[in-house]
Amino acid sequence: MKLGIIGLPNCGKTTVFNALTSQNAPVTTFPNPLGTEHHVGIVRVPDARLGRLTEMYKPRKTTPADVTCFDITGFSxxxxxxxxxxxxxxDxxxxxxxxxxxxxxxxxxxVHPDGVHPAADAAALELELVFSDLELVETRLDRIAASIKKGVGENLEAEKAALEKCRSQLEEEKPLRKLSLAGEEVAAINSLQFVSVKPELIVLNVGEDETASSATEAALAALEDYYRGKDARVFSIPGKxxxxxxxLEPGEAKLxxxxxxxxxxxxxxxxxxAxxxxxxxxxxxxxxxxxxxWPIRKGTPALGAAGKIHSDIERGFIRAEVVSYDDLIAAGSMAKxxxxxxxxxxGKDYVVQDGDVINFRFNV
Ligand SMILES: Nc1nc2c(ncn2[C@@H]2O[C@H](COP(=O)(O)OP(=O)(O)O)[C@@H](O)[C@H]2O)c(=O)[nH]1
Ligand SMILES: [Mg+2]
Known part of the structure; x- marks a missing residue:
């Protein structure tokens, strides 16, 4: 699973990328006109439960869940x-x-060409996503109309209907994320490379002295207002x-x-x-x-979770021994x-829950 970082030039994408991944990718005061940088990194997911389990087990190694993240240049x-x-x-x-x-x-x-206006900037980029999707929809609808005219479009009706729904949504300048389509409608348009359909999280990158200022409050309020009903949550962080x-080393960071x-x-x-x-x-x-x-999609059965660890464990799956993290901590040890x-x-169909501590029994 991959996170992509988008934003207008010089908003702090690479800075946020570095904060997410602990990398030190170069930041620039001028946007790179070629937009050729493409930083890729690993985001480690902070999880206090790992700290408690590490105290309990004193393992040689503690490994957080991680996801891939990349820094996307070129939006403007x-x-x-x-x-x-x-x-x-x-991207x-x-x-x-x-x-x-x-x-x-x-x-x-x-540099920021027209001054700093967070809600207007956010809206400008959202519109680019919407316009790009609208162009895809219209191009595809034109092709479908041509096929129908030629008499070879009889199995394109479902796709056409789904695309028309998308078109009205996009013409209202709303992202496809909020449009609810039936399963077969989604399948019909799945091959189109829509971007406004992606789940999105907004990060307001505030100056180091501005974390609690009235300007920041106002910017957050304006952003929340803009995103109301658009299914995207807003956060603020001092990116730099x-x-x-x-x-910093973990010890230094703590101090x-x-x-x-x-x-x-x-x-x-x-x-x-995220x-x-x-x-x-x-x-x-x-x-x-x-x-x-271990990261798994919500709803993954025990057999799938076993396969995340090793295909042998999936193949030879017998049972999963499961204790919830809370029950384990309350008891004080696995034995207790x-x-x-x-x-x-x-069994293999058990739906694994967040925080399940699992020991797989298997036989190969
Ligand atoms: N003062 C300040 N500068 C920042 C902040 N975030 C980014 N910058 C600076 O803004 C410039 C552009 O940042 P960068 O991350 O390269 O933006 P990008 O073009 O979106 O990737 C760099 O010089 C950063 O050091 C911030 O929170 N405060
Ligand atoms: Mg950058």
């Missing part, structure tokens, strides 16, 4: 009407969910500080946060929300060797949880 005002649009739109289409960075920081050293924080009186980086919340936005939950495995969180009857034996 008017891009949907230009020929160079393909790379950025393809956005390739993502399973989008993080849309919106600039709020004022820094005059960082978060990127610097992500560069830094203590000095600021903050429990955890603002980015952690964004990451957890993880949920991708439709992912974590099951946990715990032993002396390793404590680990077992005594208390908190450990269940589940």
């Amino acid at each position: 005002r008017g891009i949907s009407g230009s020929r160079q649009k393909s790379a950025a739109f393809n 956005a289409w390739d993502a399973d969910a989008l993080i849309h960075v919106v600039r709020a920081f004022a820094d005059p050293a960082v 500080i978060e990127a610097e924080l992500a560069q 830094f946060l203590q000095d600021l009186g903050i429990a955890e980086p603002a980015m952690n919340l964004v990451i957890r929300e 993880y949920a936005l991708l439709g992912l939950v974590s099951f946990l495995t715990a032993g002396e060797d390793e404590v680990k969180a 949880a077992r005594e208390a009857g908190g450990v269940r034996l589940e």
Whole structure:
């Protein structure tokens, strides 16, 4: 599952990418006109449960769940009407969910053509996504009309009906994300590379001295107003500080946060929300060797979860021994949880829940 970062030039996409991935990809004060950078990184999902299990098991290794993230360059005002649009739109289409960075920081050293107007900037980029999708719809509808005219369009009616629904939605400047289509309608248009359909999370990138200012409050309110009913949540983070924080050793980062009186980086919340936005939950495995969180799609059965660990475990699956994280912590140890009857034996169809601590029994 992949997160793509989008936003207008110089809004802080690469900065947010660095904060998410602890990388140190180069940031620029001038947008790269060629838009050729394409940073890819791994986002580790912060999970306090891993800390508690690590205290309990003292494993050699602790491994958080992770997802891939990439930094998409090339979006700008008017891009949907230009020929160079393909790379950025393809990248956005390739993502399973989008993080849309919106600039709020004022820094005059960082070029911003028409001044900093977060809600207007966000709306401008959303419109590019909508226009690009509308163009896809219209091109496809033209082809379908031509086929029907030639008498070879009899099996295109379902697709045509679905596309017409999409067209009215997009003509109202609304993203396809909010349009509810029936299963067969979705299937009929699945091959079109729509981008406004992607789940989206908005990150307002605020200046380091602006985290609680009235300007930030106003920008957040304006963004929330714009996104009301569009099914996208809005967060604010001081991107530059978060990127610097992500560069520190864990010990140093902890001290830094203590000095600021903050429990955890603002980015952690964004990451957890993005993880949920991708439709992912974590099951946990715990032993002396390793404590680990495994990302699975919500609704995955035990057999599928077993396959995440190893195809042998899936193939030789016998039972899953499952205890919820809360029951394990309440009991104090696996042995005590077992005594208390908190450990269940589940079959291959059991739907794995977020925070299930699982030991698979298998035979190969
Ligand atoms: N002062 C300040 N500068 C920032 C912040 N976020 C990004 N920048 C600067 O803005 C410029 C553009 O950021 P970058 O991440 O490269 O933007 P991108 O074009 O969207 O990838 C760089 O010089 C960053 O250091 C921020 O929160 N505060
Ligand atoms: Mg960049």
